[in-house]
Each structure stands twice: as structure tokens, then as C-alpha cells.
Amino acid sequence: MVKPIPNELVESILDHLHSDKGTLLNCALVGRAWVHSSQQGIFREIVLDLPLPHISITDYTTQIENFLKTTEWLISSFDTSPRLASYVRSLLLVKFRKFPEAAVSYQEAVYTATANIVRRLSNVGVDKVLLLVQWNDLSHSLKTALTDMLRAPQASVTQLSLVQFVISTFAEVAALLSHMPHLKMLRIGLFCANWDVPNSSLESAMTGTVGCPPRSIQLEKLQFDSEQELTSFASWFQQDCCPFSVQNLQELELFHYVGGSNNSVFHLGYTPNIHSLRLVIWQGGMNSDTPVPWIQSLFTPLLDLDSRDNTISLRRLIIDLNQPHTQWNNEWALLDALLAKSEFVQLETVQFNLLASYYVSWESLKEKLPLLDGSGKLKVSGRAKRVIIRSG
Numbered sequence: 001m002v003k004p005i006p007n008e009l010v011e012s013i014l015d016h017l018h019s020d021k022g023t024l025l026n027c028a029l030v031g032r033a034w035v036h037s038s039q040q041g042i043f044r045e046i047v048l049d050l051p052l053p054h055i056s057i058t059d060y061t062t063q064i065e066n067f068l069k070t071t072e073w074l075i076s077s078f079d080t081s082p083r084l085a086s087y088v089r090s091l092l093l094v095k096f097r098k099f100p101e102a103a104v105s106y107q108e109a110v111y112t113a114t115a116n117i118v119r120r121l122s123n124v125g126v127d128k129v130l131l132l133v134q135w136n137d138l139s140h141s142l143k144t145a146l147t148d149m150l151r152a153p154q155a156s157v158t159q160l161s162l163v164q165f166v167i168s169t170f171a172e173v174a175a176l177l178s179h180m181p182h183l184k185m186l187r188i189g190l191f192c193a194n195w196d197v198p199n200s201s202l203e204s205a206m207t208g209t210v211g212c213p214p215r216s217i218q219l220e221k222l223q224f225d226s227e228q229e230l231t232s233f234a235s236w237f238q239q240d241c242c243p244f245s246v247q248n249l250q251e252l253e254l255f256h257y258v259g260g261s262n263n264s265v266f267h268l269g270y271t272p273n274i275h276s277l278r279l280v281i282w283q284g285g286m287n288s289d290t291p292v293p294w295i296q297s298l299f300t301p302l303l304d305l306d307s308r309d310n311t312i313s314l315r316r317l318i319i320d321l322n323q324p325h326t327q328w329n330n331e332w333a334l335l336d337a338l339l340a341k342s343e344f345v346q347l348e349t350v351q352f353n354l355l356a357s358y359y360v361s362w363e364s365l366k367e368k369l370p371l372l373d374g375s376g377k378l379k380v381s382g383r384a385k386r387v388i389i390r391s392g
Contacts, residue, residue, distance in 0.1 A: 043087040046074065046121070048114055049094040057102045064106045071113035078120045086124045093146075096133035111139035118145040122152050128159040134166040151179040161187035163225065170232045171198040178211030178243050184218070188233065189225030197235045212243035219246055223253040224266070230254070234266040246271050253278040254298075258291050268314075269301030278318040291321075292331040296338060303343060312343045318351045332368035340371040347377060354382035 048071070051063040078085040093114065099107045122145070129150070135143065150157055160183060167173055170192050177183070224230055236242055249271040258281060268274060277298075281291045302312050317339070339350060350372050354362055362382040372378040 039084060040087045043077075043084050045090040045092070046088055046117070047092045047094065048096075048117070049092070050096055050110070052095060053097060053100045057100065060100065060103050061106070064103060064110065068106075068109060068113060071110075071117060075113070075116055075120070078117075085120050088121055088124060088126055090128040090130075091118070091121060091126050092130040092132075094130070094132045096131075096138060098134060098137045108139065111142045115139070115142040115145040118142070118149050122149040123154045125156050127156060128161075129157050130161040130163060131165055132163045135172075136166065136168055147176065150176060155180070156182055158182050159185040161189075163187065163189045164191065165189060166191045168192065169194040170196060170229075170236075174198055174236060175211070177217075181212050181217060185221040186219055187223040187225070188229050190229045192229075192232075195228070195232045197232050197239075199239070199241075214241050214243060215245040217244045219244060219249055221251040222246065222249055222271075224255055226255050227257060230266045234270070237270060248273050250274065251276040251278075253280065255280045256282070256291055256294055258283040258289050258294075267298050267301045268312075272302060273313050275313060276316045276318075277314055278320070280320045280322070282322045288329075290329060290331045291319075292335050295319075295335060299338065303341070310343050311345060313346060314344065315346055315348045316351070317347065317349070318353065320353045320355060322355050328365050328368045330368070332365065336369040336371045339377075340375070349379060350377050352378075352380045354380070356382070 051060050237244055252274055362380040366373050369378055
């Protein structure tokens with residue numbers, strides 16, 4: 001007699017298949033013991049992905065029709081078995097952009113179906129939301145559904161990614177974020193026509209809407225996809241009435257284009273308890289400058305603190321160098337000396353990732369960083385890769 005597989009083992013196996021929907025659908029047919037865990041994996045992440053507008057209109061309409069069939073199935077599933085909606089932990093809206101003229105007749109149906117799904121997920125414990133959308137082009141009903149989902153008193157969203165997120169004003173983004181008390185991770189990649197920073201207390205008085213109390217949203221991880229938004233967010237974070245606190249931020253990712261300003265408007269003085277810092281640096285064209293002055297400017301406010309214990313909490317520094325120069329000048333020795341200071345005693349790893357469309361000698365870089373190399377903290381990897389610049 002063959003003994004049945006323990007339920008705990010079944011759940012563990014199926015938990016590792018959450019990205020393989022086809023296999024999970026087959027597993028759900030094995031038997032009752034497999035149904036619950038299979039369904040949890042099937043519905044854990046909902047990805048609503050529209051086609052790119054530049055493909056042929058035939059392919060575009062075919063994909064849109066498939067999209068509508070999928071959303072119809074999801075809505076029917078949630079209405080028939082409401083517990084299925086409670087399994088959803090992540091919601092991703094991808095490539096919600098302006099419809100091509102030849103397919104504009106589908107737009108209302110797509111936005112209505114998407115809004116209906118969002119409404120069904122508003123109060124079921126969705127933890128992670130990613131929006132790659134042109135906000136201004138969405139229907140009123142879809143924008144309202146998304147806003148209600150993020151702002152709902154019962155909302156549990158802790159991770160929000162706004163990627164290639166096109167919106168008219170920074171003030172609209174600030175208003176959206178100001179009502180998310182449980183937010184812990186925020187990724188920002190904005191395209192705004194107006195970057196003016198609102199006065200949060202004035203906005204509340206004028207609109208009658210009150211966001212979270214000042215400094216009540218305790219971020220743990222913050223990522224910026226370009227430099228454009230840094231100035232506005234740095235200014236907003238400094239307002240006394242801003243609901244966000246970055247004092248206890250644990251992880252930070254910044255983007256920098258070599259050749260721009262070396263004075264960082266978002267320095268580590270704002271985030272003195274940072275443990276992990278990732279710097280995504282583009283060093284392209286014929287520019288012979290290095291990012292070293294910019295990196296130095298990030299740490300200067302921490303080094304200037306008037307404190308008896310001036311130890312910097314940073315433990316891991318990752319530097320992604322996109323299209324670095326084949327010749328490493330002596331400015332890198334300044335970075336080596338900086339990170340060898342006693343204030344960086346907690347620093348465990350400095351990881352350089354050299355990403356280029358041609359061969360780059362990582363040994364030559366190590367020669368410019370003898371103190372880091374000798375301490376055993378330096379890790380360098382290099383590989384040829386097609387690199388796409390993040391526009392900002």
C-alpha cells in the first residue's frame with residue numbers, strides 16, 4: 001500500500017511552483033488535498049498585461065480579446081468563490097498606455113474589466129502592487145478603483161512600485177501616497193509635467209482630505225529609477241507635515257548619470273540608519289568624468305555629523321557601473337580612502353558590477369582600490385551586456 005504524501009510536504013512543493021500556473025492548474029486536478037494549495041499559488045499574483053501598441057493591429061486585437069477573456073474568468077471565479085480573491089497577494093498592471101486608434105473601441109471594456117477586478121481585491125489583503133501605467137489615460141472608474149484600493153482603511157499594501165508611471169503633477173503622486181499607512185517598500189519611476197512639491201498641510205485644508213499623520217509611514221526600502229524625481233521627493237520628505245519618515249530606512253537604491261550634478265539632493269543624512277545601498281550609475285558617451293565625487297557627496301553629511309559615535313550603519317554597498325570606461329583614473333583612490341575610514345567599520349561588502357557592451361578590465365579597477373581589496377570587502381564582477389539607459 002502506497003502511503004499518501006503528507007499535506008505539509010504537498011504545500012511546501014506547491015509553494016515553490018507559484019510562478020508556474022500551468023503546472024499548478026494540473027496539480028489542482030490531482031485530488032482534494034492538492035486543491036487548496038494549488039489555488040493559492042494560481043491566484044497569488046495577478047498580472048494584467050496589455051500588449052505593446054506598436055505591434056500589428058491584428059496581433060494587438062487578438063491579445064486584447066484574450067485579455068478580456070482572462071479578466072472575465074477572474075471576475076467569475078472571484079464571484080463564484082470569494083475565498084479565491086483572498087489568496088491574491090500581488091497585483092500588477094503593466095503597459096496600460098494609450099490605445100492605438102484602430103483599437104480604441106476596446107478601451108472602455110478593458111478599463112471597466114480591470115476596475116471590476118481591482119474592486120474585488122480592495123479589501124482582501126493584497127500586499128504588493130505594481131503600476132506601469134499612463135495614469136492620465138486611464139478611465140475615471142479605473143483611477144477611482146485603484147485610488148480606493150490604495151487608500152482603503154482596510155488596505156494592507158506594504159509594497160508599491162510606480163514604474164514608468166506617467167502623471168500630470170507630482171502633487172497627485174504625493175496625494176496618492178499620503179494615505180498608505182502600511183507602506184514599507186516604495187519604488188519610484190515617474191514622468192511628470194509639473195514637479196512642484198505641494199505643501200501637504202495647505203493641500204489638506206483646501207481639499208478637505210487628510211492623509212496619514214506626519215512621519216507615520218515608516219519606509220524600510222526606497223528605490224528611485226531616475227534622478228528626475230529625487231529633487232521633489234527630497235524636498236517633500238523635509239516638510240514637517242510629510243507623512244513619510246526615512247530615518248529608519250534599511251535599503252536604498254539611487255540612479256545617477258555621470259556628467260550631471262555631483263551634488264546629491266538626496267544624501268544619506270536623511271537616512272542615517274541605512275544598511276544596504278545600491279547605486280545604479282550610467283557612464284556613457286565620451287564623458288571622462290567618474291561618479292566618485294557624487295558618491296562622496298552622498299556620505300559627506302554623515303561624516304559631518306557632530307556626534308561622539310559617528311559610526312555609519314552601512315553594511316553593504318553595491319555599485320552597478322553601466323558602460324564604464326576602460327581606463328580607471330586616480331579618482332577611484334579617493335573612494336578607496338573614504339570607505340577605509342573608521343566610520344565605515346560596519347561595512348562588510350563593496351560589490352562592483354561592471355555592465356558593458358565591451359570588455360572591461362575589473363583587475364584594473366581593483367588596483368585603484370587597494371585598501372578595500374586588502375580588507376577582503378571588495379567584490380568585482382564584469383560581463384558584457386546590452387545596457388538600456390533609464391530615462392529621467
